[in-house]
Amino acid sequence: MPFTRRPLFALLFAAAAAVASADDITTTAGKKLTGKVVAIDAQGATLLAGEAKAVVAGKDIVVIDLGAKVSPVPKDTRVNEIELTDGSTFRGGKLLIKGKKVEFEFATAPAGVAPPAVDLPLTAVFSVMRGAEDQKNRDAWKKVLGSRGKRDLYVVREPEGLNFVQGTILGGDDAGTKLAFEKEGGGTDTLLLSRATGGLVFSQAVPAQVPQTLCKVLDVFGNSLVAQSVEFGSEGATVKTVSGVVVKYPSAAALAKFDYAQGNVAYLSDLDPQVDAPEVPPDEKGLRLNPVAPYTRDRGVSGEPLKFGADAFAKGIVVAPDTVLTFNIGGDYREFKALVGLPEQSPDANLEAKVTIEADGRPVFAESIKRKDKPKPVVLDVKGVKQLRVIVEADLAVNGNRVVLADARVQK
Structure with missing residues (x-):
């Protein structure tokens, strides 16, 4: 987890007792960092505890709790x-x-x-x-x-x-x-x-x-x-x-x-979709590293971490060609987000696959993703949508044509 100034985090815990009114940052790794939040922006949050200082990247934050309480609605107050x-x-x-x-x-x-x-x-x-x-x-x-x-x-x-x-x-x-x-x-x-x-x-x-x-x-x-x-x-x-x-x-x-996430996010890799995928022909089984798995969760087909460049992702799915995944999301979410691309370890830079995303049967995203292109950030409005469908198609059913949807999630 790429915190900046990582060696200072041990000091944050030691200095927490000296902070009169402490704030808490809970991270995606399950750690709770205590101190004084002095800044929050698009990059993340800056935390002070005594003389120690650290910047926590936004993608590593679950929740920042400043300790203040939401005021209850007084009796007989109309809202x-x-x-x-x-x-x-x-x-x-x-x-x-x-x-x-x-x-x-x-x-x-x-x-x-x-x-x-x-x-x-x-x-x-x-x-x-x-x-x-x-x-x-x-x-x-x-x-x-x-x-x-x-x-x-x-x-x-x-x-x-x-x-x-x-x-x-x-x-x-x-x-x-x-x-x-x-x-x-x-x-x-x-x-x-x-x-x-x-x-x-x-x-x-x-x-x-x-x-x-x-x-x-x-x-x-x-x-x-x-x-x-x-x-x-x-x-x-x-x-x-x-x-x-x-x-x-x-x-x-x-x-x-x-x-940033708590109670508001569901990762596709944590859901159980309906999977529609054709049986792999015998002459194509040798082309695939994992012919029995139309998609994998949180890892590549060989168990490798999901990565685009220097960025690694703990959550995501990898989908084989000619696979349709249907996720029941119950109309409870507002937005779908993912970073979509082909595995960068694929040796052929000319490989490509078509990715279609449907919301209750209505296409809301349909693009060809090429290995040589940078991963594409996808943000879609899914307010009220009950079924989210991910469809991957490719002319060549080789392993390199699998599509990575890194950090794929729906959120409220």
């Missing part, structure tokens, strides 16, 4: 949960929609901690759920989301349950209390935001490319941010979500955890 298109959530209170912007207050306000500043465009919002503090309301809301179509929803809570009107929410008035609503059958109405007692659902365009997720940021206000970038230091922190929303924290005291 408007705002979910972004990337899965980030804000625990909101009073809410207004002014033009194409959403303005809101936080439902909880921990004593002595300044709230973050949020610039929230309406185009980044997936839904607003009213009464999110009540589990019954949350369960009913899931049913609404499961039955939605391709239009926005103006949801009203009625005695028999949630009901909705379909159309397009064009924006709010200057006061933020009324919505311009284009009806499904044509024409425009003005609807009171307060009358959407169930909430609002927005049918947003799916982006052509989804930025990679760095981590999930949890703060003491009960917000959960799916971050593409983080800048953390003594002056506070700035988090940019995958959907492009910027959240600025004036104080680091507002941050609780940076979750």
Whole structure:
């Protein structure tokens, strides 16, 4: 595991007792490093303990725990949960929609901690759920989301349950209390935001490319941010979500955890897929080092580590040509990520294979991968997808045409 300044890690444990308010970094190797986190960025985290200092690479971090606790929702407090298109959530209170912007207050306000500043465009919002503090309301809301179509929803809570009107929410008035609503059958109405007692659902365009997720940021206000970038230091922190929303924290005291994997990631090599692969013809068995295994987990076909250049990967799959792997992921994940390439130890630089990835039968990636090319980072939107299928095809069924999907995973 490539930590920088590795010899100092023993000192971090020894110096931990001298740290008054310690932070913890849990690594993918199962170690817990204790000290003071002084910086977090795209490369990783910088940890101090006494005079010892170390930088932990982001790919080696499971979770950074700053020790702060998420504030509970006070009794009788109404929560408007705002979910972004990337899965980030804000625990909101009073809410207004002014033009194409959403303005809101936080439902909880921990004593002595300044709230973050949020610039929230309406185009980044997936839904607003009213009464999110009540589990019954949350369960009913899931049913609404499961039955939605391709239009926005103006949801009203009625005695028999949630009901909705379909159309397009064009924006709010200057006061933020009324919505311009284009009806499904044509024409425009003005609807009171307060009358959407169930909430609002927005049918947003799916982006052509989804930025990679760095981590999930949890703060003491009960917000959960799916971050593409983080800048953390003594002056506070700035988090940019995958959907492009910027959240600025004036104080680091507002941050609780940076979750890089824990509970949010499933590696394909840890799942049991349905495997469809033709029987290897007798005349081709001599061409393959491992003819009985259409795919291998976390190792190459000869047991070698998975590597691209100087980078080694503890997790991943290696898939033979003419193999289809179908993974049941249950609609629980938002994003698929992998680094895709052919094994670099393959002697023929002209080898290539076609890789197709399908989400519930719909192709979301299809490219030819060549041995001479650099490995390709793949990031795909799989929100709500129940079956993920990986298909590998090649003209020559030799061992070198196997495709490596390093660090292949789905995450929430």
